[in-house]
Amino acid sequence: MKKWVKRLLIGFGILVGVLLAANFGLNIWLKTQLPDYIKNNTEYKVSYKTLDVDLTTGNILCAGISVNSKNPQNTEVVGLQGTIDTLKISRFGIYDAIFNKRISSSDLLLAKPTLNIILAKPADHKSGKKKNPFLFENIRINEGKISIFKYTKQKLLSVQQLNLFVENLQMTEESVESKLPVVFDSYTIKGRDFFFRPEEAYALTIRTINTTDGQMSVEDFKLTPLLSFAQFKKFYPKKSQLFDVAIPKIEFKDVMLNKNQVSLANADFQNPVFKLYTTGVKAVKKEKKSDFEVNLENIKLNNAVVQIHKPDGNKLLSAGNLSLKINKLLFNKETSQQLIPVGYKDFTLSGRNIEYAGNQNISVENVALKPTNGEIRNIVLHSDLSAGAKMKTDLKVDHVAFNINTLEFINKKLNLDLKDVLVENVNGTFKAPEKKTEKTTQPGIINSLIIRKVSLKNSNITYDKAKQPLAFHDLNATFNEIELASQPNRRELLFKIKDYFLTTRNFAYKTQFYTMSVGLLKLNKNKVQVNNFAMKPLVSRAQFIKMIPVERDLYDLKAGQITAEGSWDLFSQHKFINASNVTVQSADANIFRSKIPKDDPKIKALYSKMLRSIKIPMTVHNLDLKNSILVYEEDTPESMGPGKLTFSNFNMNVKNLNSAKTKGKPTKVDIKINCSFMNLSPLAVNWSFDVADQGDHFAISGKTSNLPASGINPFIRPYLHVTATAGTIQEMLFNFKGDPAGLHGTFNLKHKDLKIAVLNKHNHEKKGFLTAVVNIFIKSDSGSFPDAVTVENVERDPTKSFFNLFWKGIEQGLKKTLIGRNVEKTEKKVKNAVSSVKDMKQSVKELKQEIKNKKTDSKPAAEKKEKKGFLNSIFKKKESNSEKE
Numbered sequence: 001m002k003k004w005v006k007r008l009l010i011g012f013g014i015l016v017g018v019l020l021a022a023n024f025g026l027n028i029w030l031k032t033q034l035p036d037y038i039k040n041n042t043e044y045k046v047s048y049k050t051l052d053v054d055l056t057t058g059n060i061l062c063a064g065i066s067v068n069s070k071n072p073q074n075t076e077v078v079g080l081q082g083t084i085d086t087l088k089i090s091r092f093g094i095y096d097a098i099f100n101k102r103i104s105s106s107d108l109l110l111a112k113p114t115l116n117i118i119l120a121k122p123a124d125h126k127s128g129k130k131k132n133p134f135l136f137e138n139i140r141i142n143e144g145k146i147s148i149f150k151y152t153k154q155k156l157l158s159v160q161q162l163n164l165f166v167e168n169l170q171m172t173e174e175s176v177e178s179k180l181p182v183v184f185d186s187y188t189i190k191g192r193d194f195f196f197r198p199e200e201a202y203a204l205t206i207r208t209i210n211t212t213d214g215q216m217s218v219e220d221f222k223l224t225p226l227l228s229f230a231q232f233k234k235f236y237p238k239k240s241q242l243f244d245v246a247i248p249k250i251e252f253k254d255v256m257l258n259k260n261q262v263s264l265a266n267a268d269f270q271n272p273v274f275k276l277y278t279t280g281v282k283a284v285k286k287e288k289k290s291d292f293e294v295n296l297e298n299i300k301l302n303n304a305v306v307q308i309h310k311p312d313g314n315k316l317l318s319a320g321n322l323s324l325k326i327n328k329l330l331f332n333k334e335t336s337q338q339l340i341p342v343g344y345k346d347f348t349l350s351g352r353n354i355e356y357a358g359n360q361n362i363s364v365e366n367v368a369l370k371p372t373n374g375e376i377r378n379i380v381l382h383s384d385l386s387a388g389a390k391m392k393t394d395l396k397v398d399h400v401a402f403n404i405n406t407l408e409f410i411n412k413k414l415n416l417d418l419k420d421v422l423v424e425n426v427n428g429t430f431k432a433p434e435k436k437t438e439k440t441t442q443p444g445i446i447n448s449l450i451i452r453k454v455s456l457k458n459s460n461i462t463y464d465k466a467k468q469p470l471a472f473h474d475l476n477a478t479f480n481e482i483e484l485a486s487q488p489n490r491r492e493l494l495f496k497i498k499d500y501f502l503t504t505r506n507f508a509y510k511t512q513f514y515t516m517s518v519g520l521l522k523l524n525k526n527k528v529q530v531n532n533f534a535m536k537p538l539v540s541r542a543q544f545i546k547m548i549p550v551e552r553d554l555y556d557l558k559a560g561q562i563t564a565e566g567s568w569d570l571f572s573q574h575k576f577i578n579a580s581n582v583t584v585q586s587a588d589a590n591i592f593r594s595k596i597p598k599d600d601p602k603i604k605a606l607y608s609k610m611l612r613s614i615k616i617p618m619t620v621h622n623l624d625l626k627n628s629i630l631v632y633e634e635d636t637p638e639s640m641g642p643g644k645l646t647f648s649n650f651n652m653n654v655k656n657l658n659s660a661k662t663k664g665k666p667t668k669v670d671i672k673i674n675c676s677f678m679n680l681s682p683l684a685v686n687w688s689f690d691v692a693d694q695g696d697h698f699a700i701s702g703k704t705s706n707l708p709a710s711g712i713n714p715f716i717r718p719y720l721h722v723t724a725t726a727g728t729i730q731e732m733l734f735n736f737k738g739d740p741a742g743l744h745g746t747f748n749l750k751h752k753d754l755k756i757a758v759l760n761k762h763n764h765e766k767k768g769f770l771t772a773v774v775n776i777f778i779k780s781d782s783g784s785f786p787d788a789v790t791v792e793n794v795e796r797d798p799t800k801s802f803f804n805l806f807w808k809g810i811e812q813g814l815k816k817t818l819i820g821r822n823v824e825k826t827e828k829k830v831k832n833a834v835s836s837v838k839d840m841k842q843s844v845k846e847l848k849q850e851i852k853n854k855k856t857d858s859k860p861a862a863e864k865k866e867k868k869g870f871l872n873s874i875f876k877k878k879e880s881n882s883e884k885e
Contacts (some may be wrong), residue, residue, distance in 0.1 A: 107138045144159070163190040190209065251266075264296060304322040381396075453480055476504070482497050500525060503521065518531065535558075549598065587629070680706075743809050
């Protein structure tokens with residue numbers, strides 16, 4: 001054997017012997033001196049029954065251990081107190097223990113430990129000093145009883161019957177304050193009676209935890225408030241929410257705690273109950289954004305109950321039987337800044353018996369939602385204006401379904417694109433407040449909302465404003481391409497609808513004086529059809545007269561059908577009407593006016609100005625009123641029943657009815673009327689004006705023929721107390737032009753054998769003398785070719801309508817034709833003749849009265865008042881008889 005080999009073997013043997021001797025000596029030393037060494041050089045006192053140390057491997061096996069902190073009041077180091085049945089340490093860091101006073105190991109086994117651990121006070125990062133915690137790469141605990149306290153002695157965490165294996169465990173008070181109390185790579189755990197206090201107001205408890213093959217089961221999980229709601233509001237006045245959570249069973253796998261991240265997969269929450277109490281305090285935004293991150297691969301909530309309470313303790317929201325599945329739920333620094341502070345890949349939600357009690361009370365029997373679609377059944381909405389709602393609602397909806405193209409939040413603004421929305425069987429009422437509510441100036445969360453198609457089916461909806469209900473029965477509607485979009489520097493949203501189609505039957509609208517009804521209404525963007533329109537008074541004529549403060553028309557209208565074709569937009573901000581044709585078939589209109597109420601002192605605009613005041617561009621290229629009838633009735637305080645004008649077989653055509661707000665479009669309106677006047681003679685009228693003309697000039701001309709004079713008796717007899725007894729108006733022509741100041745033109749009347757009779761105030765007896773006098777001065781025959789008379793200087797009363805001015809022109813033409821061009825002189829002669837006769841009658845009566853020594857009768861004076869200017873009354877229509885306002 002070579003010498004160097006021999007020497008090597010001898011050296012190796014000596015080394016082994018030295019190591020064995022050192023190991024033996026170290027064990028002797030550890031058994032006898034280690035407790036004193038730990039006591040003298042660390043913050044702990046340790047005793048044990050047996051101790052075996054392998055110097056070469058650093059493995060330690062110890063039994064019957066008792067450990068206590070030398071100074072329990074020292075918060076600078078981790079405090080320990082308790083016993084351990086068996087301790088096994090692999091690769092113990094002897095050098096760190098001796099020179100750095102830090103206990104570290106790759107593996108730690110604790111059998112039946114009963115330990116109270118007090119975490120060290122958080123490090124002062126400004127001082128640069130670091131704590132000396134226990135560092136273990138892997139830890140195993142069998143049948144442990146562990147309690148962890150904060151440095152303030154407040155319990156942080158405790159568990160009974162703990163069986164635990166954790167790889168790469170790290171635990172310090174610093175972790176608790178900023179991120180997580182414990183972090184590790186992997187684990188298995190089993191235990192009972194877990195307690196964790198995440199903050200002052202809450203305690204988290206778990207009855208049992210168990211893991212099998214990577215699957216964890218948690219039973220009786222509770223996050224319990226340690227204060228009542230009243231105490232919470234008192235002691236935490238700046239906090240906005242208090243939580244109360246109970247979950248009987250949770251199952252999940254693959255839990256990972258790493259620094260600031262919690263990750264787990266396939267979490268299943270059975271029958272959870274979530275309660276949230278709101279204090280009404282606005283949450284204070286944290287200056288420092290949280291670095292805490294939660295990543296849940298799959299999460300399920302089965303049969304959950306959710307309750308949200310108002311500050312007064314009453315329920316704001318409650319939901320039962322909720323089931324939720326979420327795939328890849330994520331909460332992190334970025335998502336926390338969004339309106340919905342979590343991210344997800346996919347989810348499904350279903351629930352029953354959802355109740356919301358805010359400004360609007362909402363209940364839902366069933367709901368089912370996904371990122372791509374949703375369905376809601378049996379919705380009931382009820383709101384009361386006294387509760388702060390903007391509109392009173394009492395509504396029931398059987399079914400709502402929708403499909404979603406896109407739903408996303410960008411910069412806390414919603415972008416929503418819905419493929420379609422179906423709403424079925426809506427029944428109920430909307431009631432607007434009596435007083436206008438102020439528009440909110442707060443910006444909403446909508447950035448863009450697009451609904452490609454909305455279908456409303458089989459609904460009955462009433463909208464009530466100012467006690468004037470608008471009712472839609474059997475309502476069906478389709479709306480295409482509805483769009484709401486925010487506008488730069490404006491709070492209002494831009495609203496547009498591309499197309500729509502609406503049908504409703506038995507449509508009704510009720511106002512103070514009328515009920516309006518429609519048998520059938522069809523409406524879309526290019527066509528309107530109305531069948532069986534009716535506008536009926538709700539009050540009698542006598543009641544109407546008592547209810548109105550000034551003169552006003554009472555209407556009774558019917559129309560067999562109204563149709564319109566063209567294009568219009570009545571919903572968006574850029575409203576317009578461009579109708580190619582509007583037709584009204586078989587209208588029946590009765591208009592009644594009483595002169596008993598006071599005159600209306602308001603200035604009446606001419607029709608051109610009325611059209612010009614319409615705020616939106618409006619053009620109706622052709623309007624036809626066909627096969628209709630118009631009856632106008634009027635009474636006065638002196639009349640015996642109303643006078644009546646009848647226009648039957650009424651046909652009217654209007655060209656280019658407009659508001660003068662469409663560039664490039666003609667603004668002149670031409671109106672042609674053909675009808676039967678008083679069911680006796682044809683009447684034709686041509687009327688025109690230019691809406692864009694600020695001077696409001698107009699022209700109106702017309703012709704009637706073969707009218708028996710007696711045909712107008714139904715209008716003049718009740719309150720003028722005259723009748724036409726004979727004669728014919730063979731032809732009447734008028735051609736007037738005018739403006740808001742008055743009119744002028746020509747008038748031509750061809751008549752024959754015209755005679756009238758003057759009646760007493762009861763319209764029964766003819767006054768022979770006055771009848772004779774009047775007929776003397778009236779031209780009974782015009783001849784075959786009468787000359788036209790000039791109508792001039794006819795002034796308009798601005799408080800009266802256009803038709804009042806028109807009838808004044810007719811009146812002047814009749815006077816000049818029937819009496820003569822010197823109308824004033826002729827009227828004076830008639831008055832003088834009547835006055836002479838009355839004076840003679842008065843003298844005879846006075847003589848009789850003197851003989852009888854009786855008081856003078858005042859009747860002749862009354863007759864004088866009645867007959868004065870009577871000829872003028874015959875030809876002067878009551879200026880109100882044409883005030884159709």
